[in-house]
Amino acid sequence: MDLLQEYSANFILLITDTAIVWRAWALWAENRLINWTLLIILLADIGISIAHSVF
Structure with missing residues (x-):
C-alpha cells in the first residue's frame, strides 16, 4: 500500500x-x-521523480 501511495504522490506532483x-x-x-x-x-523533474520512485 505504501508503494501505491508513493507512486500516486509522485504522479500528482x-x-x-x-x-x-x-x-x-x-x-x-x-x-x-x-x-x-x-x-x-x-x-x-520527470527523471528525478522516476528515479525517486525506483530507488
Missing part, C-alpha cells in the same frame, strides 16, 4: 509541475530561451 510549466509557456510563448529552459526543467 508531476501533473501539477506540468500545469505550472504549461502556464509559464503560455505567458512567454515567443521566448525560445524560456521555452527550452522550461522543457529541460520539466524533463529533469
